[in-house]
Amino acid sequence: MTDYPYPRVGLLIDGEWIYDRPGGEDIVNPSDESVIGRTTHATEADLDRALAAAERGFAVWRKVSPPDRSALLHRVADLVRERIELFAATITREQGKPLADARAEVIRSASFLDWDAEQLLRRYGRIVPSAHPMQQLVVREPVGPVAAFTPWNVPLSAPSRKISGSLAAGCSVIIKPAGETPATTCLFAQCFMDAGLPPGVINIVHGVAGDISTKLVLSPVIRMVTLTGSVGVGKQLSRLAAEGVKPALMELGGHAPVLIDGDVDPANVAAQAVVAKFRMAGQICASPTRFLIHRGVYDAFVTAFAAGADALTVGDGFEEGIGMGPLVNGRRVIEMERLVADAVARGARIAAGGRRVGNRGHFYAPTVLADVPLDAEAMWTEPFGPLALCTPVDDMDQALRIANDAHVGLAAYVFTNAIDKVDHLWSELHCGVVATNSFAVSGAEAEFGGVKESGVGREGGEQGLDAYQVTKTVLKQMVRA
The missing domain is CATH 3.40.605.10 (Aldehyde Dehydrogenase; Chain A, domain 1)
Incomplete structure (x- = not known):
């Protein structure tokens, strides 16, 4: 190649x-x-x-x-x-x-x-x-x-x-x-x-x-x-x-929320999240970013998510077996460092990544932050990079309020096995695209776009x-x- x-x-x-x-x-x-x-x-x-x-x-x-x-x-x-x-x-x-x-x-x-x-x-x-x-x-x-x-x-x-x-x-x-x-x-x-x-x-x-x-x-x-x-x-x-x-x-832009209910298999959802979050190094408008997780599965999800992020191989996109490439320029790396430092200073915990990779190229490790407070800047500023923000919630109504309390509304993701919750959540989310129990995005045959800003x-x-x-x-x- x-x-x-x-x-x-x-x-x-x-x-x-x-x-x-x-x-x-x-x-x-x-x-x-x-x-x-x-x-x-x-x-x-x-x-x-x-x-x-x-x-x-x-x-x-x-x-x-x-x-x-x-x-x-x-x-x-x-x-x-x-x-x-x-x-x-x-x-x-x-x-x-x-x-x-x-x-x-x-x-x-x-x-x-x-x-x-x-x-x-x-x-x-x-x-x-x-x-x-x-x-x-x-x-x-x-x-x-x-x-x-x-x-x-x-x-x-x-x-x-x-x-x-x-x-x-x-x-x-x-x-x-x-x-x-x-x-x-x-x-x-x-x-x-x-x-x-x-x-x-x-x-x-x-x-x-x-x-x-x-x-x-x-x-x-x-x-x-x-x-x-x-x-x-x-x-x-x-x-x-x-x-x-x-x-x-x-x-x-977007800042996609992921609502994860307490009745799902946290390891299965985490495995899907690793692929979706770190695809294109998180540099995509529909990238899942704010993970709002029911307390019943929170610890298990974060543990599995962090392990999957740590297992990804970061490197040149031409190399075999690469799970994630670089960020597009040095400014994006600096922004990741700034957002992570702000979140940690406010009480977040680095569960995976949180650092540059190598001495040449614009590489930043796939990063999972746990216990991210709502006042962390990354919760309201689209990271546009390999940064996942995990926050526990008591129920899906609380997750819904946090998800909608943003000035943007492009994509959102819902994971639950309760059919009534699926219909309630997708209808109440303020966004242009909602995927339920998957991280799929619409193709040529369906409309794509957002609401609000x-x-x-x-x-x-x-x-x-x-x-x-x-x-x-x-x-x-x-x-x-």
């Missing part, structure tokens, strides 16, 4: 790759801190060209028939699967996750394309009955060029969600990928070009995030904004979008194209000969 060369990172504007701009920033392998490439920053003129290209691309793409758009998305999905090893090697090199996780992300990303390719064929309009001698038609049309911003933790599946949805709806898109993981998005865009996408329908720009987002979102060319990222960035882009009265699809709108499922389309009502007067 390491024989795959790291791809060049360039701007993609109107079907042309551009590599020769001044500026840019180093791209660093988080496992060994080596420089593996460099981004190419867009100039002001480049951004103007990208906007003009997206406008022209939209004029062409919106007129392509739904069956033809569907066929192209299927071709792209096939190319992504054919190039799985190149994608996986690039993801692991840029982001650090183990190869198995990188391959799983590639397969998941292709599924988004296939789903949207079929869903766009089911975007029916309506004929509305009228009291007057006329027809009233409601048709769906693409909203226009889209500005998309994607994160470093899922460098293929996040762009896939947004590009697939945009193109399926008939929109063009300008995407700004994270500076840590730009090559994955470049490889993805090349699949579209190889599948025959017209120039200008996809454009990629790199540079200072704040400057690019301000330029793109405030441009009258852009008619819709979508982000997967932090709550703070989501608020800023939402304010910019509001200035132009543009819709914004925001998939933002975890975002606005949904990606995937039957509603997945809604954000990228508008309805038009057409009144057709009946004329008699």
Whole structure:
């Protein structure tokens, strides 16, 4: 896998790759801190060209028939699967996750394309009955060029969600990928070009995030904004979008609670928790983080959870048998240290981990904290790292109150063998996605998104194209000969 060369990172504007701009920033392998490439920053003129290209691309793409758009998305999905090893090697090199996780992300990303390719064929309009001698038609049309911003933790599946949805709806898109993981998005865009996408329908720009987002979102060319990222960035882009009265699809942060009742097998739930919590080193918005555990099984769960965390092998994602890779950069390691120190100072106990690993690379041990008080900062600040917080509760009603007392609400998890409690808890949890007796997350076929400050709108499922389309009502007067 390491024989795959790291791809060049360039701007993609109107079907042309551009590599020769001044500026840019180093791209660093988080496992060994080596420089593996460099981004190419867009100039002001480049951004103007990208906007003009997206406008022209939209004029062409919106007129392509739904069956033809569907066929192209299927071709792209096939190319992504054919190039799985190149994608996986690039993801692991840029982001650090183990190869198995990188391959799983590639397969998941292709599924988004296939789903949207079929869903766009089911975007029916309506004929509305009228009291007057006329027809009233409601048709769906693409909203226009889209500005998309994607994160470093899922460098293929996040762009896939947004590009697939945009193109399926008939929109063009300008995407700004994270500076840590730009090559994955470049490889993805090349699949579209190889599948025959017209120039200008996809454009990629790199540079200072704040400057690019301000330029793109405030441009009258852009008619819709979508982000997967932090709550703070989501608020800023939402304010910019509001200035132009543009819709914004925001998939933002989470701080997922896990409610564990006293009637479960604590060792079994702990084994599942180890896999779910430390997947991608906990750097995922739906990562289970706040474990609210019935006192009857608390000690047994924490003991099993800590043992499982200690058993994980931490290392370079290219190595065999690695259970968890590095954090994406040194700032995340420092944040883990800060949150752990704060919790311990307030009375928490380190049951597993709680330390850096090695002298090179951004590694931090899978960490389980026990007896975490509710005033610990980590209980209310999303760690976005390999940090699990365990707190005992007297019953599930207490767990429910703690779970809902947060400003975010993306994912939540419930473990109980009482069917009445299952229905009560999932209905009362303030979040967008709830998994019961598992740590599953929704796939392409079901909507994903949050409530409160975890975002606005949904990606995937039957509603997945809604954000990228508008309805038009057409009144057709009946004329008699």
